[in-house]
Amino acid sequence: MSEIAVKLTNVSKEISGKQIIKDVSFEVYKGEVFGFLGPNGAGKTTTIRMMVGLMNITSGDIHIDGASIKTEYEKAVSHVGAIVENPEMYKFLTGYQNLLQYARMTPGITQERLNEVIELVGLTDRIKEKVKTYSLGMRQRLGIAQALLHKPKVLILDEPTNGLDPAGIREIRDYLRSLAREEEMAIVVSSHLLSEMELMCDRVGIIQHGELIDIQSIRDFIQDGVSSYQFSVSPIDRAQQIMVEADLSIELVDEALHVELEKDKVPEVVQMLVEENIAIYEVKEVTKTLEDKFLEKTSQKRGV
Ligand SMILES: Nc1ncnc2c1ncn2[C@@H]1O[C@H](COP(=O)(O)OP(=O)(O)OP(=O)(O)O)[C@@H](O)[C@H]1O
Ligand SMILES: [Mg+2]
Incomplete structure (x- = not known):
């Protein structure tokens, strides 16, 4: 160094x-x-x-x-x-x-x-x-x-x-x-x-x-950490419940669920939803801006 x-x-x-x-x-x-x-x-x-x-x-x-x-x-x-x-x-x-x-x-x-x-x-x-x-x-x-x-x-x-x-x-x-x-x-x-x-x-x-x-x-x-994926699903309440039960960190944004996940966990979650007869319209990665990551970091430390 x-x-x-x-x-x-x-x-x-x-x-x-x-x-x-x-x-x-x-x-x-x-x-x-x-x-x-x-x-x-x-x-x-x-x-x-x-x-x-x-x-x-x-x-x-x-x-x-x-x-x-x-x-x-x-x-x-x-x-x-x-x-x-x-x-x-x-x-x-x-x-x-x-x-x-x-x-x-x-x-x-x-x-x-x-x-x-x-x-x-x-x-x-x-x-x-x-x-x-x-x-x-x-x-x-x-x-x-x-x-x-x-x-x-x-x-x-x-x-x-x-x-x-x-x-x-x-x-x-x-x-x-x-x-x-x-x-x-x-x-x-x-x-x-x-x-x-x-x-x-x-x-x-x-x-x-x-x-x-x-x-x-x-x-x-x-490059840090996990990404967020947007799941457009129906019925959304039921999907939310399933994800909460699976201990996933989720957030409801504009009629879709944002889920914190590592990429290789995405298929598992999709499968889980399919097995519960949830209709999946779209799954896409939500790129976080550095600003988001920064706010995340600072709010974690504040314990928010
Ligand atoms: N001389 C001083 N007496 C009392 N409090 C002070 C004094 N100088 C700074 N502070 C307080 O210390 C804290 C840090 O202030 P500082 O100016 O270092 O912040 P900063 O990160 O530079 O903010 P900014 O982005 O607004 O410039 C503030 O709460 C400020 O009110
Ligand atoms: Mg200053």
Whole structure:
């Protein structure tokens, strides 16, 4: 397995006696895009604020490239580039002037590096124009350029695609993927939309009510588990009863029964229904969207 770039170990956060983050542990590897996925209020921003050193950890620790954010704060945060809240840009200055402004406050950034990041985020043609003429996607890229100036090993972006249109989302997505691949950077992005994570991330960690409830590779997520089959049958009440008696997990959707099954169990169920003189009009697999799977996962954990 690749090298660990970020490691959270039993991280908890309490604010005014309220437990906001509970015992969160995960690792992010060099060269991967890790998605931090959860609904509004789940604790994504809070966790990210602790990862970039903007907020103290109540208990546990975070290591960035091996350095503890608690005991080696400066070393740890020196490896991090981040956009947490909307990056503050001066709209009446050009993109270039904005970067220069930032570079002056950060030791060790050369002219060469400035040009390099501008090229890297694809803003070379527009960098001498005022930021107020930029699209949201371009501003987002300028923010990323700023976060990259000091050559961080870890890039952390809180909801980087917020407010972008599909083309803008795609642009950021492709760009982050190539950064991870070509620069061997570890990238952490948060989002509340699984559909976005699907194409951008290698793995996702799902957070809910301050707890990390699951980590999966996107590939496994897509292939994961049992399917649902739609049975159009008559009489439906009787069919439902038979399936319940057979301990199947069913749901009535639009005058049909949706049954959770492994594929090779389908013939058995059909046979069972036929033996009970149930008329079968159609049996088809219902493909679940990732969103469905995600909701399933989170509701399981809630015990709904
Ligand atoms: N400074 C604070 N004081 C008290 N509660 C806070 C503070 N910061 C965050 N919280 C609470 O912690 C929880 C997690 O908030 P957080 O902003 O981390 O969620 P999030 O996952 O980023 O949500 P969103 O998708 O809306 O950005 C929320 O219930 C929030 O109200
Ligand atoms: Mg947030």
